[in-house]
Amino acid sequence: MKYFDYAATTPPFEEVITTVAEVMRRHYGNPSSMHRYGENADKLIKRSREVCAAALGVSPAEIVFTSGATESNNLAVKGAALQYQTRGKHIVTVSTEHPSVYEACKQLTNLGFEVTFLPVDEGGHVSAEQVCAAVRKDTILVSIMHVNNETGRVQPLRDIGVALKKRFPRVLFHIDGVQGFGKLPVDLRGWQADLYSLSAHKLRGPKGAGLLFVREGVELFPLLSGGSQEQGVRAGTENVPLLVGMSKAVRLAGERQAETARRMIEWRERVAAEVKTIPQLRLNSGKEAPHIVHFSYPGMKAEVLLHTLEQLGVAVSTKSACSSKLAEPSRVLLAMGRNEAEAAGGIRISFGDEHTEQDIDELILALRQAVAKLESLERWKR
Structure with a gap:
């Protein structure tokens, strides 16, 4: 089975597995304790933060450590809103x-806030x-992702950040960077970001x-009450x-970003070109994120193609892993103007x-075979 679902989660680096096991075995002390353990x-926490x-x-x-990007995003959005x-009580x-x-x-919105979904x-x-244009006098936060987790579309963060801070310097700018770091260059200062979320398991x-x-200078209302860990922003004993x-995965992903992106762009271009040759498919991704190719098979439920590919030895996904088991069409594709069948x-x-290269060859072959098989079944039904 070939795994092509790295946007959902990634296999950890071997160095990361070794490091995690070693720290679990040798450094089990509570970072808040005053003894040597x-x-x-x-010290390990401080070094990881550095x-x-x-x-x-x-x-x-x-840097505030959390349990993952869902917590980071919730802390950014809700913590800023409540603080x-x-x-004002308006969010964009x-x-x-x-x-x-x-x-x-x-x-x-259940707490009296207004949200503009652009x-x-x-x-x-x-x-x-x-x-x-969406910012009002009572706007306190703008939250925009770097790379879309479904389609790989990239938002113009530098243009947005510079324009926002020039006109509305007090409005906070949050970026969900989960799908971008390690694949594209990141410039938090240049983007004039106030808040930026990251997840370890997307980076191996x-x-x-x-x-x-x-x-x-930015303050957040803590979502968890308890100890004073993480500068009082996030209570709980650090893992x-x-x-x-x-920290090891972040360092390795950052150091290898350019080379990783170069290789993945080759894979993306090959697979996207193949998708364009199959008349039943519509390409939804572009030449933006190096690691994602997204397409629709109108009239065919995504999970049918997914399981057909799985039978042929290829693992892919439908939409966000956090909502892939929900039956409704993709909210992202509908927002992009795709019809219900495409979504x-x-x-x-x-x-x-x-x-x-061999993995990509096998993926392309499986994609051709899967579509041909499903088209044959559809003809037989008719």
């Missing part, structure tokens, strides 16, 4: 955001002008670890092995740095 664990900060080009004091609600985001942002914003064009993009790190960049493992038949192929 605690001090050693605390490594992650260096990879992002920010200060260690601006700054005396300034995009209709194609990941569920951890989209649903967090919807939940805030529409996207056919390519899945919003513009800086569109974002700024361990599940259960993530981080949130919180620019110096030392996972955070050390994440219900979306398939995502996502690559990793371990793939080879």
